[in-house]
Amino acid sequence: MKKNPTWIAGIARGHNSGVCLLKDGEVVFTIEEERLTRRKYDGGPLAAMVKILDYTDKLDFLVVAHTQNLEQAGKIDFSGDDIYTGLARKLGLISRRDYDVYGSGHEQVIDLSHIHHKLHAACAFYRSGFDKAVALIVDGAGTFLEFNITNTYNQQEATLCFETESIIDCSYPNKFKTLYKHIGVRGPMISSHHDDFSSHMYDEPEGSTHELHITENAGITKAYEAVTQYCGFQFIEAGKTMGLFPYGKPNKKVPKIFRDDGALSIADRQVIIPAYPNGAHVNHNMFEYLAPGETGWNVDVTEHDNRRNMAYAIQTESQEEVVKLIRKSVKMSGKKKVVISGGYGLNCVANYHYLGALKDEGIEIYVEPVSNDAGTAMGAAL
Known part of the structure; x- marks a missing residue:
């Protein structure tokens, strides 16, 4: 049986924001948000996250890099997701099942902001x-x-x-x-x-x-x-x-x-x-x-x-x-x-x-x- 590849996306949230997509440990693409939005130093890699869909419709893990944890990120109205977990969920890149928004977070999202x-x-x-x-x-x-x-x-x-x-x-x-x-x-x-x-x-x-x-x-x-x-x-x-x-x-x-x-x-x-x-x-x-x-x-x-x-x-x-x-x-x-x-x-x-x-x-x-x-x-x- 053919093994499904492992897809991991790393995102950098702040200024000079961007996305790096890996397939089985190899870089598929990496891009800064400013390249897509044409705004220098643009923060919040939302357009770059959408770019992931050009290569895969599912991620195994979304790994977040910043200087502050996701609790400090902007929130989506009503649902309470941070905007990055929320966007990945809405795009179907990660599971759309309910998760503990105010507790342990989404099981496929790893926040590494504490080790910048x-x-x-x-x-x-x-x-x-x-x-x-x-x-x-x-x-x-x-x-x-x-x-x-x-x-x-x-x-x-x-x-x-x-x-x-x-x-x-x-x-x-x-x-x-x-x-x-x-x-x-x-x-x-x-x-x-x-x-x-x-x-x-x-x-x-x-x-x-x-x-x-x-x-x-x-x-x-x-x-x-x-x-x-x-x-x-x-x-x-x-x-x-x-x-x-x-x-x-x-x-x-x-x-x-x-x-x-x-x-x-x-x-x-x-x-x-x-x-x-x-x-x-x-x-x-x-x-x-x-x-x-x-x-x-x-x-x-x-x-x-x-x-x-x-x-x-x-x-x-x-x-x-x-x-x-x-x-x-x-x-x-x-x-x-x-x-x-x-x-x-x-x-x-x-x-x-x-x-x-x-x-x-x-x-x-x-x-x-x-x-x-x-x-x-x-x-x-x-």
């Missing part, structure tokens, strides 16, 4: 061709986490936190062990450091631990977003800042963006104020040189020297911070094959820089082309 950085790592690792590797994820704001944090009044309070950088050991068939994580908060708060924090929340066995830093400081990508906004772009348009960088030059009036904190890559809060989860701000009020100057709908602020020189500063400083993290990844894992993903992985200027900076260290690097959140759809499916 692992999904980036999975996409990069499985596509790298490496048998074993260590993944470095450099991201704006990954999974939303809640920790009891000591505030500036020395009081413990439940605080929403966000993944920024992670180091994850990767091996087949599906072993992803967290080694290091930097988590940011809006702050202000008293920073904390743990050498052996439990990794159980990331679906790892009891007893697994990792190095954890929780700070009030922006991570690498969030700092880049701040300068992107300062240069007159939307925070998600970091590629434009990368394009502006060669028009700038070193200037002593530009404050140093990142702190000299050893292997911990964090922005100086006097310069960059994080606004997690979306965006951050350059604290131009603290530095005379960074004053906004003339602005308005008819003013191109990218013509201002301070904007160009800040673009130069964030590019050159941030890529050096990633080099530090690459070396830290190798040291922590003992592996010299490194895969890179997360939003900063799209920075092709930095990706080229690593070749020169690490050329004599025997480190092999694979940078995932789909480093944005659309790649987590593939990571989830795989």
Whole structure:
């Protein structure tokens, strides 16, 4: 008897949303929502989910990637389904039988939003061709986490936190062990450091631990977003800042963006104020040189020297911070094959820089082309 194929669809819910469809473990197609809707960065992969019907009318599993769980997704009127489970049900891709909408959810829907950085790592690792590797994820704001944090009044309070950088050991068939994580908060708060924090929340066995830093400081990508906004772009348009960088030059009036904190890559809060989860701000009020100057709908602020020189500063400083993290990844894992993903992985200027900076260290690097959140759809499916 011929065995029916196994169909799995991974979907990425947020900005750069998309779908990846697998048939018996092989990629059939992967597509970003914006390719179908012609709206850049479009969220909610509804058109891409309909595209699944071109290949199959039934799924075995729908795997969801995001930074918040499905309970936080929009709801369908009356039935109460989240919009993604609801659409899959209405299209007949998954069973139309009743299920516990407000409890355990649909039996064919798997929500992996609590391991956002692992999904980036999975996409990069499985596509790298490496048998074993260590993944470095450099991201704006990954999974939303809640920790009891000591505030500036020395009081413990439940605080929403966000993944920024992670180091994850990767091996087949599906072993992803967290080694290091930097988590940011809006702050202000008293920073904390743990050498052996439990990794159980990331679906790892009891007893697994990792190095954890929780700070009030922006991570690498969030700092880049701040300068992107300062240069007159939307925070998600970091590629434009990368394009502006060669028009700038070193200037002593530009404050140093990142702190000299050893292997911990964090922005100086006097310069960059994080606004997690979306965006951050350059604290131009603290530095005379960074004053906004003339602005308005008819003013191109990218013509201002301070904007160009800040673009130069964030590019050159941030890529050096990633080099530090690459070396830290190798040291922590003992592996010299490194895969890179997360939003900063799209920075092709930095990706080229690593070749020169690490050329004599025997480190092999694979940078995932789909480093944005659309790649987590593939990571989830795989």
